[in-house]
Amino acid sequence: MDGRSSNKRQLEAQREGDANAKRHNVAMRLETLDCYVCSEPLRPPIFQCSLGHFICLSCRSEILDKKCLLCSAVTSFERCFGMEHVVMSVTVACSNAKYGCAEQISYYQKEEHEKVCPNAPCFCPESGCGFAGSTMALLGHMTGKHKCPLSTCDDPSLVNAYLYLEPGLRVLHCHEDGQFFLFSMASEPFGHAISVVCVQPRVTEPKFTCDLYYDSSTNGDSQKSYCKIRSSSLSDGLPMGYDLIVPKGKVSDEGDGIMLRATIRGKRKVLYDSDSDSDSDSDKAPSGRSKGRGPKSDYSDANHERPIPLAARLIPDYSESEDERPLAARFSKIRGYER
Known part of the structure; x- marks a missing residue:
């Protein structure tokens, strides 16, 4: 039995080697492999008329x-297995090859692949800069070439994030899932206008929500905004509109920037034991906090998807501290470091 199995494997290897030896790169007009009715790439099953004209299944069903x-x-319209063998054998490079994609795809699967290709380009939003590359390449470009301040997140279970924002861009990158966010602040005549965008190759329905909160350290005024984070490849620059506006009369921080608290939640499904989860919820930490989870969220998910918060490099939460100094004073040293 072992001898027969070994011989079979050798025969299969030989056939594979022969097939590879016969493989050649050829040039051809790819429209030859398109359906002559709808002009879409032919894919199995393929049919032909009595004179050899090829059509796809969808067009055959409509005749x-x-x-x-x-x-x-x-x-x-008989099925043509020979043409099916041809179209399955023809492979092409992804259009994103220059951005790092090394995939060789069947011609008829090229469009589907490029819709989800992780190497599809994102674009630098800085005026006059024509850089385009993968998400990670753009991240390195913006922090290296344009010196955009970078905040990182290693543990997405942490909630509160304090960011010192100045006019311009700030990058937030979560190592665990590779999400890449851009915070933008513009100094307008009416105040500080702040927006946030999720940078990704394809525009999708919002997958993340964000709480932006500013608390004045002198007059007690505060500004809060809840928004759905837009996604963009930045091919047309930063999206129009703002997610939070802090009037200049309410800004008490020194300098041109402000200290902002941001919380980002993702709508990703998390598998967990509901029984053990309810048990852990009953074991509460002081001041209404669940152990190891930070402050409770005011938002619930109707689809029973636990919100997964993303946070920037965190500054300790002093909400229960005996230090009664204003927020800006407590963070003065850290704010100087973040600059």
Whole structure:
């Protein structure tokens, strides 16, 4: 039995080697592999009329009089296994090869692949800069070339994040899942206008929500905003509009920047034991906090998806501290470091 299995494996290896030896790079007009009716790439099953004109399954299903639309011949449209073998053998490079994609895809699967290709480009939003690259390449470009301040998140279970924002851009990167956010602050005549965007190759429905909160350290005024984070490849620059506006009359921080608290929650499903989770919820830490989870969220998910918060490099939460100094004073040293 072992001898027969060994011989079979050797024969399969030999056939594979012969197939590789016969593989050649050839040039051809790819529209030859398109359906002549809809001009979409042919994919199995493929059908042909009596004179050899190829059509796809969708077009064949719509031809009711069994007449070829190209030659007008009345035909039965037989399946062509030979052409199917051809289209399955033709591979092409991804259009994102110059951005790092090394995939070789069947011609008829190229469009589907490029819709989800992780190497699709994102674009630098800085005026006059034409850089384009993968998400991680853009991250390195913005922090290296343009010196954008970078905050990182290693543990997405942490909630509160304090960011010192100045006019311009600030990068927030979560190592665990690779999410890349851009915070933008513009000094307008009416105040500080702040926005946040999730940088990714394809625009999708918002996957993240964000709480932005500013608390004045002198007059007690505060500004708070809840928004759904837009996604963008930044091909047209930063999205229009703002997510939080802090009037200049309410800004008490020194300098041109402000200390902002941000909380980002992602709508990703997390598998967990509901029984053990309810048990742990009953074991509360002081001041209404669940152990190891930070402050409770005011938001619940109707689909039973536990919000997963992302945070920037965290500054300790002094909400229960005996230090009664204003927030800006307590963070003065750290704020100087963040600059």
